[in-house]
Amino acid sequence: MALLDVNGLEIFYGDLQAVFDMNFTVADGEAVALVGANGAGKSTFLKALVGLNEERRGAVLFDGIDISQMPAEQVSRLGLIMVPEGRLLFDSLTIEENLLMGTVNRRKGSWTLRRVFDLFPILEERRRIFPGQLSGGQQQMAAIGRALMSNPRLLLCDEISLGLAPVVVEQIYRSFADIRREGTAVVLVEQDVKRALATSERIYCLLKGRVSLTGPAQGLQPEQLTHAYFGN
């Protein structure tokens, strides 16, 4: 059975429909890339999964539990954790306090402050500093670290490379090897399609709120992807 099983999900923004009849699965420990042009509905989809967008219809099973209408704070306790787009750290909390916020949902597991600091040593150096004084890359590490502190079973990463220098992106993506070693499944929403494909086993492409392509990440024909990404 899949860890996440989405069947016929429809998501709305007031009178507008943003996502149509979405089918989406993630197996335990799997890495899945979700790509698509701006406004294709990727972020909306992730927000609906974790319960931040309440206008949704359809079946969403996480680990066999129906989360289709579950509020965000309960979804979090099941181990479906999102790294939100734009980092969105807590500005009046230090980096260490930001990381500790990940422990509020009381999920047990192998991720601790110590292990997050081992993964991103710069955060230990900056632990007493507020997010505003950090570089974008360090903020992104803190946001990922905060999510890891919740010991996720499925980690949803929304545009984690956006606006960062290539060297930093490289460093962050290298950390995924460590994260996945724990058996954590990952969904990567990315603008950088090449990077997403290289890190994932399977891919979904969204076009105007519908899945336009899905399949293994390797061996994909470039023209096939271009077509799915931009439409005609």
Next chain:
Amino acid sequence: MIWVETLINGALLGGLYALLGIGLALVFGVMRVVNIAHGEFMVLSAFCAVLLSSLFPQVPPLLMLIPVIALSFAVGWLYQAVIVNRVVTSPDPLSPLLLTFGVSVILRNVMVEVFGADVRSLQVGELSRASLEIAGLNIGIMPLLTLVLAALLFMALQLVLRHTEFGRIVRATADRRDIVRLSGVKPDRVYNYVMGLSLALGAIGGVLLAVRSSFTPFSGAERLLIAFEVVVLGGLGSFWGALLGGIALGMAQLIGLKIDPNAGLLYAHLLFFIMLLIRPSGLVSSRV
């Protein structure tokens, strides 16, 4: 020498004023809501203390603070859960203002109905007149105790907010109400505790003020005005600013009374007005 005494007494009175403001500052800092009914809740807590001490005349009146604080916490929790949470995320900032204003009107009239419109005060006997003589200065015991209590409460609040998980959750919720949900926090629940805490702190101020000066069911507006001036003078959302703001107001009031015995709170209001003109961001400008 008489002026030094006036300044010291002003500072002591300021501790009490700071207590009136801190609850308002806490709620505003965390949920960006101005609780217009804060003054009425303070008066309500004073009525409760008077009622309790008439029921149990053998217990020292100041001990009534303990049940009144507990009761106020519960009332604040319920007030937030049942009423204020409905509008706290409203995109229109007028909604929470109107709602809490409505609550203040209702509370005022309920208090007239239940307790009558008579002037009351909380009698603590000898304690209200007792004073210390230090270096030729006459310092009231009660105001001194009040300032010490205010300072201790401010420190305790700061400790809780800075160094406990509850404090982290409160600050994080103030920063990003949506994102804390991703960590398993229910923002509405956090607000309930914060409002409970706010009214509990307000109750301490309300009861101690009832010892110093008399009150009626209509005293809420005056108390809210002081609380509001303390908060704005100190800098919105800043706790230490609120303490400074309270002390500045207390000193202005007593100096004013020295110059003109009929002035009442006029000089405190004037100080507030002038500060608003020259330094609208307050004495200390920082958040929670």
